[in-house]
Amino acid sequence: MTSSSSGPLRIGILGAARIARSFVEAVRPSAKVVVAAVASRDVERATAFARELGIGRVHASYDALFADPDIDAVYVPLPNNLHAEWSIRAAAAGKHVLCEKPLAANAAEARAMFAAAEKNGVYLVEAYPYRAQPQTLKVRELVAAGAIGRVQLIQASFGFPLTDAANIRMDPTLAGGALMDAGSYPVSFVRTIAGTAPSRVSALSRWGSTGVDVTTMATLEYPDGLLAQISCSFTTVRHRHAFIAGDAGSIATTYFNDTGSAFPPLVHVRRGTGWDAAHEVIETEALAGFLAEAESFHDLVRFGWDQWTGATPAESIDIAMTLDAIAASSRDGVPVEVAR
Numbered sequence: 001m002t003s004s005s006s007g008p009l010r011i012g013i014l015g016a017a018r019i020a021r022s023f024v025e026a027v028r029p030s031a032k033v034v035v036a037a038v039a040s041r042d043v044e045r046a047t048a049f050a051r052e053l054g055i056g057r058v059h060a061s062y063d064a065l066f067a068d069p070d071i072d073a074v075y076v077p078l079p080n081n082l083h084a085e086w087s088i089r090a091a092a093a094g095k096h097v098l099c100e101k102p103l104a105a106n107a108a109e110a111r112a113m114f115a116a117a118e119k120n121g122v123y124l125v126e127a128y129p130y131r132a133q134p135q136t137l138k139v140r141e142l143v144a145a146g147a148i149g150r151v152q153l154i155q156a157s158f159g160f161p162l163t164d165a166a167n168i169r170m171d172p173t174l175a176g177g178a179l180m181d182a183g184s185y186p187v188s189f190v191r192t193i194a195g196t197a198p199s200r201v202s203a204l205s206r207w208g209s210t211g212v213d214v215t216t217m218a219t220l221e222y223p224d225g226l227l228a229q230i231s232c233s234f235t236t237v238r239h240r241h242a243f244i245a246g247d248a249g250s251i252a253t254t255y256f257n258d259t260g261s262a263f264p265p266l267v268h269v270r271r272g273t274g275w276d277a278a279h280e281v282i283e284t285e286a287l288a289g290f291l292a293e294a295e296s297f298h299d300l301v302r303f304g305w306d307q308w309t310g311a312t313p314a315e316s317i318d319i320a321m322t323l324d325a326i327a328a329s330s331r332d333g334v335p336v337e338v339a340r
């Protein structure tokens with residue numbers, strides 16, 4: 001079980017992943033979390049990673065890190081197909097789990113992960129740094145307060161150019177592809193605003209030479225009439241934005257991991273139904289997303305679910321079910337009911 005119930009949460013990292021560097025650098029100023037160890041399949045890689053980033057302990061395998069009684073929680077930045085296996089093993093070792101998105105390769109895996117966490121009395125959550133951003137919290141607050149009336153339509157997109165065939169995102173055996181990688185963001189954003197899973201999806205993909213989807217667009221239908229569209233791509237310029245239209249106004253926003261001068265956390269709100277609708281630009285606090293996410297994870301572990309700003313288990317399962325349905329629809333060329 002975990003080593004302490006007070007003081008900073010001591011996190012161990014599984015794998016010397018690229019994104020783990022950003023995580024370590026972002027959380028360094030925190031008094032709530034400390035990255036105390038890193039494990040790698042290659043001990044030399046872990047040693048170099050630890051030396052470069054100032055991490056105190058190195059483990060020569062992920063299992064060795066699980067056996068370290070000084071570690072409270074693990075951060076899982078492994079390829080998508082390995083998230084379930086290693087998160088379940090971490091939970092069995094009594095470690096809380098902050099697992100990178102997408103939580104799992106499919107909804108069945110996601111359910112098994114939460115069952116393992118519950119069985120072992122640990123917290124397990126999916127990492128979406130944008131969810132901890134005050135910008136996202138403001139959008140959620142505005143929608144919940146009825147600022148744009150009843151939500152009728154949501155559009156969310158994320159794309160960037162990716163041509164490196166050796167990248168894990170290009171490998172279908174590692175659960176790569178634009179939908180799983182970039183697409184999990186707009187699907188999660190839409191889930192955040194819709195408050196439920198869609199009932200049916202229709203999707204189209206363009207396929208790359210390695211066998212993964214490189215662009216996917218999907219339409220999501222909800223039982224109450226809401227419609228949403230998501231798009232994701234490895235073949236476009238960088239973009240990441242969302243638009244929410246209600247029957248009394250609209251919100252246009254970005255949903256970046258990190259906000260700051262390069263990515264200003266602005267929320268554009270229009271109140272009214274005409275072209276003359278009042279336009280307000282709300283600027284929220286700018287934060288490093290991994291830091292905000294990791295501190296929320298600390299608060300979750302120490303104080304419980306109401307302290308967690310990220311995706312709940314129910315949301316993560318809905319996201320995984322939606323990704324499953326979008327993948328099936330684009331593969332089979334027909335609308336797919338979302339299995340509940």
Ligand SMILES: NC(=O)c1ccc[n+]([C@@H]2O[C@H](COP(=O)([O-])OP(=O)(O)OC[C@H]3O[C@@H](n4cnc5c(N)ncnc54)[C@H](OP(=O)(O)O)[C@@H]3O)[C@@H](O)[C@H]2O)c1
Nearest residue numbers: 015016017018019020040041077078079080100101102168
């Ligand atoms: N939240 C975000 O904004 C965000 C951003 C980027 C990525 N991510 C997520 O983070 C995860 C990692 O992405 P990344 O770009 O950092 O990946 P990466 O640099 O390729 O790192 C993945 C790590 O997994 C370990 N690994 C274990 N088995 C592996 C295998 N069979 N093939 C390849 N690597 C293996 C490796 O560490 P060792 O060899 O050292 O053990 C490797 O360094 C993905 O799930 C991705 O979706 C999230």
